[in-house]
Amino acid sequence: MYGEQANKLVVDAKRIQNLPHLPPYASTVVRATTKEVRDLDRETMNLLAQSGDGTQIKSFFNPADDPSTACALLVNHLSMRRNKRCLLAYHRTRTDKLEQMCWAGVDVSNLSQTTNNGQPSGRNSAGPVNSLSAEEEQYVHQYNDLLAAYKGRWTDVDLTGSLEPPKDIFIDVRVLKDAGEIQTEYGSINLTKNSQFYVRQADVERLIQQGYLQRLS
């Protein structure tokens, strides 16, 4: 008790920051931490009720009268706050990660299946497990919509484009996966696997991000 569960979340969050993928949502720990907060709150209420006249909670409590109760209240209170902080930090780290993926144009609907494959995580070895919670999946969809709406106001700039300063407008690319035909200002190009092209960077930016093309330096 007293923040042990929440600590797991923080350690997990720290780990997530440096991982390329998103590990499964720790729903049991989250639930345990939330329950701990509720238990602590109930205990606090009981303690306050005892220190009062029994029927109603006193609005004013003098710590000097009863140091042991005061101490228990303080510890409970701080533990609750700490748990809340830990929970918020855990969820925030995960949503940050998801937002990053949205900006990078990763298709998050595929994410839940692919992230678990080939990860020797040990736990949950029985089949692929959805690494996002239902709430997170919903969040990702909503954030994607929000991002698309914001991006739509800046169509000329393409907000999700590369953040590397552009040096050349034309680049050499190699096709890694068949991507079909694309239309450019210089006519259409048929992107078949293993072929190479000298194309305008702005035309193929998205395809590079999605892994269809590889840039040759």
Add this chain to the structure above:
Amino acid sequence: MDQDIQDILASVSAPTIPQRSIDLQALTRAWVQERTSPELLPYPSDLIERTMERLKKQIDNIENMTGTMDPQANFTLVIFQTELERFKFLIRSFLRARIAKIDKFAQHYLAQPDCLSPLEREYLHAHSSLLSAHYSTSFLSSFPIQLQKLDDTTGGISMVDKPDEDTAVFCRVLRDILEPVEVYGESETNDVELRRGDVWVLRWSAVREAVIRGDIELI
């Protein structure tokens, strides 16, 4: 150093320089400052609007030129396109730097949205309501009522994350600052005089006003 003074002179004695060059310089400066300052700077709406208009014109221009397929124009076209890509990069990077700060200190900017553009405000509101809905469906709704707030500032640690105003920034003085700036170290405070052309490392809080006025630029 000579080059720097040229730059500064150019920015001070404006009249002979066409508006577009000034805008480019202003945009570059805004971009550098936004990336280096810990805090969100006021949104230069006029500047961005002018640039976006010019960008649109240039895109049309380029499309027309590719339409004619004049081999003579090809070289010019490449230069135009390179310029266009660079402009797009500047604006993109500038906006992304702002979004990153808005996301990081969402609660703080919700309380004081003066520096944001209307679009950014919209984004911030939508984003933070998404986030709080996510928190509350995930765990916060089963919390005791008094602990459900997200912008609680009581109880030791404030929940509102603020930009660090005392962090150090590199800056160059563009115009003499008449009032000496007070800097404080570990044990004592001191005054420094800022003369044009000087380069300093100072606390952001000490130069903040002058940067917004345009007397000092961040580098």
